[in-house]
Amino acid sequence: MNKSKLKTMRESFHILEERRNNLMEYEATKKLMDRVKKIRENSISNLDNLIKTAKTNFETNGIDFIFAEDSKKALSEIYKLVKDETVVAKSKSNTIFEIGLTTFLEDKEIEVVETDMGDRIVQLDPESRAPSHPIGPASHLNVEDIAQIVSEKFIVEIEPDPHAIIKVIKTDIINELSHCKIGITGANSIAAEDGSIILVHNEGNISLLSMQDLHIVVVGIDKLVRTIEDAISVVKLETIFATGTTVPAYMNVISSPSKTADIEQVLIEDMYGAKKVVVIMIDNGRSEASKKCRECLLCIGCGSCVVSCPVYNAVGYDFGYRGYLGGRGIALSRFIENEKTCFEGGLFFCTLCGLCTLDCPVEVPTNEMIEKLREDSVKSGFFHKKHYDIVKKIKKTGQPF
Ligand code: SF4
Ligand code: SF4
Structure with a gap:
């Protein structure tokens, strides 16, 4: 956008x-x-x-x-x-x-x-x-x-x-x-x-x-x-x-x-x-989501979370999957589509700030869902190479630079 x-x-x-x-x-x-x-x-x-x-x-x-x-x-x-x-x-x-x-x-x-x-x-x-x-x-x-x-x-x-x-x-x-x-x-x-x-x-x-x-x-x-x-x-x-x-x-x-x-x-x-x-x-994919990421299905589709989200406000609908926008939308895309779609839609864009949960009527814990999905995504090989380089540097020198 x-x-x-x-x-x-x-x-x-x-x-x-x-x-x-x-x-x-x-x-x-x-x-x-x-x-x-x-x-x-x-x-x-x-x-x-x-x-x-x-x-x-x-x-x-x-x-x-x-x-x-x-x-x-x-x-x-x-x-x-x-x-x-x-x-x-x-x-x-x-x-x-x-x-x-x-x-x-x-x-x-x-x-x-x-x-x-x-x-x-x-x-x-x-x-x-x-x-x-x-x-x-x-x-x-x-x-x-x-x-x-x-x-x-x-x-x-x-x-x-x-x-x-x-x-x-x-x-x-x-x-x-x-x-x-x-x-x-x-x-x-x-x-x-x-x-x-x-x-x-x-x-x-x-x-x-x-x-x-x-x-x-x-x-x-x-x-x-x-x-x-x-x-x-x-x-x-x-x-x-x-x-x-x-x-x-x-x-x-x-x-x-x-x-x-x-x-x-x-x-x-x-x-x-x-x-x-x-x-x-x-x-x-919703049945699978109900077992692996059940809070994702609490959503009532009001869109309040994207209004509050600092990342969505900075990049717009590039953070999301089709009509499912922002962090919660990304989480759902993992189950509607797959880990690749979830990664490409912005799984790593989220700052984990939790603002969306504060303004969500049913308190969908989007930051927690995103953290868990990231762990799985990394295990499946969907992560940014830069992040991997930073982790390697921290392990080697104790600092990221
Ligand atoms: S604020 Fe909560 S209920 Fe509304 S769309 Fe976002 S996640 Fe769904
Ligand atoms: S936790 Fe992620 S999705 Fe939620 S408001 Fe913060 S940046 Fe946006």
Whole structure:
């Protein structure tokens, strides 16, 4: 990320940090943090049961459930569902980014339209390789940058004015959606015992996607919790730490395809919303992570850690793996991919300062996870030669120089 983008990103983060810090001090927030940490601990300890429970209850509710042990299986299952389309629309989702769905579908000549404003801007920018924050993907672009990107894309002169920019992008997305029959989203939480998908958003785009004929939900097993009440607690805390507000504009709970029983209590499907809902639940290394680095799965995806991280503030999305940014993202990449990816994503960038844990709602001990992963990485031969030279010098002369 270049210097100007890093500066813009830091300024955006500063605003976010101030809003978040105000709410962090509330007693209600502290109680919610305790509650959610216990919910997440419990989920990680019961992943196998939660997966089985979710499958049973989704199917009872009329939602198709597909378990994908890895990205390849997830992509092939999604392709079976979308192969007859020329365009699909999606929301912001790290899990969708993780499996490389957009590139996969574009290679098969299926256009993928981002419906989240920030993600659409990043998609239109040839220089942005990744989102810079899980909730604010375009945090690294200022209004002038965005006006230029949008002007070039749509071949119109657009003033550096947020309203003007939004109007153009919104009109384009709505136009694209009118050709679309399939909406693909992630999920913020999954309530296994209720068979419900919980989605939060501010723009309203996810509501539009969930009203397409087919709604595909791509979600990792780490989003599983027991009940809707637990899920709401998780997404409420995520919202506080991600945006510095107590509630999002929209909180969708989806527990079946659209239906009515208004005529003689006979259940008829296919009303205004999706005719079919399919949950693709992905493991992709998370089961292994639950055994070897379980705290990694405590994460609720708020992005608060990257706002606080001195390294992320200095280098941006070059410290991370796809949408999983900063130290925690690097730790997860070890299990989603392998030690090489983890090393290349910045395993040795982290200063082990622990600031991210202080600002994490569920106290993910990122510095401790990184230390352990480094030990394993060195044993496997993934380390920087300079570090090795320094160790040799210390051993030989008692000092590093
Ligand atoms: S590690 Fe903590 S602060 Fe970072 S995204 Fe996850 S929950 Fe949020
Ligand atoms: S411990 Fe590492 S990942 Fe966490 S804030 Fe410090 S440098 Fe960033």
